[in-house]
Amino acid sequence: MTTTQGTEQGTEYDVVVAGAGPVGLFLAGELRLGGALRVLVVERLPEVDETIKAGWINHPSAVALNRRGLLPELAAVREAVQERLRAFQDLKDGDENNNGDRDGGGGTNQRPRIAGHFAGIMLDPELFDASGPEWADADPAAGHGLLMPQAELERALGRWAERLGVEVRRGVELTGFTEEADGVAVQLDGRTVRAGWLVGCDGGRSTVRRLAGFAFPGTAPEITGYQALVELSGAERLKAGWNTTDVGTYVHGPFPGRILTVEFDSPPADRYAPVTAEELEASLRRVSGVPEVRVTGVRTATRFTDNARQATEYRRGRVLLAGDAAHVHSPFGGQGLNLGLGDALNLGWKLAAVVGGRAPESLLDTYTAERHPIGAWVLDWTRAQIALMRPDRHARALRRVVEDLAGSGAGTTYLVNRISGVWQRYDLPGSHPLTGASAPDLPLSDGTRLGEHLHTGRPLLLDLTGSPAPDTLTAPYADRLTVLTTTCLTRPTLRALLVRPDGFVAWAADTDGEEKEDEDGLAAALERWVGRSGAGARALTRG
Incomplete structure (x- = not known):
């Protein structure tokens, strides 16, 4: 790590996020919704990266965006x-x-x-x-x-983050940082800003991960893959969709000019060198067995491998990782972007609660505990596909x-x-089947759905019996908890839900439960997930 030199005056931040891809921008927005007042995102690239990357968001990601x-x-x-x-x-x-x-x-x-x-x-x-x-x-x-398309999602998240008051600096590279007892001194192109926390969302070659010394074990790459949008001629004999041949795998479509090839001879000598039309054409001819196909122009292209690694922990002191900085793998199954968005959704409100003094730093330990198993599953899911290909x-x-x-x-x-x-789902305290699962998007009697009440990023206590929870339980959290009393026809036996800001159920009770036991469970869940009440908690100002 580099040493601190000349901290800028008046530029202290609650959190600095390295990387303005979809994960970094989504995290920054979640931090602001959670009450972090000063959030800075820095990005080495001056503009949104148009390189063809992820093109699909899965159900949890779509739910999170809708909420x-x-x-x-x-x-x-x-x-x-x-x-x-x-x-x-x-x-x-x-x-x-x-x-x-x-x-x-x-x-x-x-x-x-x-x-x-x-x-x-x-x-x-x-x-x-x-x-x-x-x-x-x-x-x-x-x-x-x-x-x-990932670039379009990145633009939309950038506009959202800007509306929420996030500061984004493009064309600025993080070159080093020094962790101190009460924060992190972050060097940005030779200048230094001070922040309470630093989060690396800076990709598979993460500078933050490397400088902080996170262990990053895994399996070495075996393949060379290409994904590109190109202009083709002589492509009449290329089959659409996914095709397995004696040499490897190729994909044609689902858009005009989109191709993907996978060869199993070895990883690329230089994964990050510019990809040429000749290189793409040669790979496509080898794998497809169509010698007359030609790549006459390249709009965007990238190489990939099946390098699969995961940080053993997602937090070291005041430095955290999310997205590809925390885990890398092959793109098969379209899991990478979605895994990173899930990281951001899980971490944002927790870090904001710690920044605001509403929760102890130990809340951040649940970030690794909840997200690491899902990341490990994704790595094995992609490894299994490589084995079959x-x-x-x-x-x-x-x-x-x-x-x-x-x-x-x-x-x-x-x-x-x-x-x-x-x-x-997450392994959370409580025995109800919904606890730890993404909240069901219940249709409510007023014509709304549960997800519509999560736009603000506040935890939600949903009472479906018409009998609100005792004020002695909810009053201490009035400044940060939305309480909604209504009914729902689709779940007649469900009494109430406490939904975390990330949309996961922290506590649930049915109508046939023991009232005292349910109240005790709700009190514990409120204290664990909604945070400290009373003195010491910073106001949730979002202006």
Whole structure:
């Protein structure tokens, strides 16, 4: 770490976030909603990165965006994506693989229009059963997931963060920092700002992670992959969708000019060197076996590998990690962006509560405890797909077994549920089945849904019996807790829910429960998750 030199006057921050990608911007917005007054985001790149990256947000991510009121703003982007899909479908009319990456959309009681894929094994939407408990009272606006180019999501989150009062500096690089007893001195292109906390959202090659000394174990890369938007000629014999060959895997679509190739000979010698048209063309010809295909222009291109690593902890003192800074893996299954957004949603309100003096620093220990297991699952989920995509005979034999399983209703439903992320929950104190799960998006008697009451990022106590919780329990939290008394027809036995700012259920009770036991459980949950009451807590000013 570098040493502190000449702190700037008047530029102290509660939190500095390194990285203005979707994860950093979402985290910054969550910090502001939670009451952190001074949040600075610094980004090395001067503009939004247009390189083709993630293009799909899963169910939990779509739910989180909707609970912050952001999905309507993204409706036009979604429609533009649909138009591009239709254009490619018209071009490849009749190809049965063409529906492989189509938008899920629709309500939770309808089959998604696509089921997705696992290691390029296409899943038949007609085999998917959405009647399981995972989809009960799920947010209908989120559907199965949404196609959303990462650059467009980044722009939308940037506008949201700006509206909330986040300061974003682009073209500024974090070059070092020094952790002190009461904060962090952060060097930005040779100048120094002081902050209470530093969060690295600065990608797989995170400077913050490296300088802070986080352990980052995992598995080494085996593959070279390319993803690009290009201009093609001689592509008539390229099959649409995911295709496995004797050499590797290639993808054509779901948009005109989008290609992806995977070869298993070795990782790239220089992953970050500029990707040329000749390089893309050679890989596409090798993998597809179509020698006449030509790449005549490159709009955007990137290399990727299956390097899979995860920080052993997400916090060291006053330095934390989120997104790719905390975990890297291959892109298969579209989990990376979604994993990072989940990190930001989990961390933002907790760090804001600590900054505001409403919670002890020990609350931050729950960030690693809750998010690390989901990150570990994602790494193994992507490793399993790499194993099935290898061109050797053993892997191909195993692939045929998995194809048979994926061709069944039970197999498709299992895989779709895992891909969608609808299964994700946290191990929280309490015995009610809803505790630790994402809150059901209950339709309420006033015509609203539960998710609409989470736009402000405040915890919500939802009473469904018409008998509000005792004032002695809720009064100490009046400045930071929304209490809503209403009814719901779809869950007649559900009495009440305490929903954390991230939308997860911290406590729940049914109508047949013991009143004293339920009150004790609610009191403990309020103290644990809503924070300290009375003196010492900083006001939640958002101006």
